[in-house]
Amino acid sequence: MITTEIKTSHGTFTATFSERGLAQLEFPSRGNARRKGNPLTRRDATLSPSDGERDGVRDFRRWHIATARALKQSLAGKTPKTLPPLDLNSGTEFQRRVWSALRKISSGKTRSYTEVASAIGKPKAARAVGSACGANPIPVLIPCHRVLAANKKLGGFSGGLNWKKSLLAREGIAPKD
DNA sequence: CATCCAGTATATA
């Protein structure tokens, strides 16, 4: 795995890539903002061996750029034209289905936890959907912030409700208090 | 209106 930092006007995000693509994206926090910006820091030597090495690094650089671009677009309330490949292997089948459903919510729209649950064929699993949203490894690009409670209230957010609120505001959505 | 509860998938203890 490799981590890189992405500086935006809203803080420094941390992206983690596996050999398959973007695997995790973290909100700015005191912890990762303090780490000196050193792009493409190797953390773990699991690149493909010998021959693949050079290609691997090239991929990471490309993905890093694509991620930074997509992230900045999203933070501005726009829909990124292209995303880096996403590695969602970390989740369970249920979680991957939820995350997949989340990606179909376009900017400026919202769904309720129940609607997402129905979309994946488990209309009663709203609560479980909430858990899956909280486990979303790639917030913003996988728009977990567009899922509101049935009464159009905010619900919760792993990165802090302020983030959810401001992300929605930039998309022209004003959830209830 | 205030509570309670079942149903659901996962994580944690």
Next chain:
DNA sequence: TATATACTGGATG
């Protein structure tokens, strides 16, 4: 095995 979650519609007082 029990409890706690980014939930919610229905039952009950």
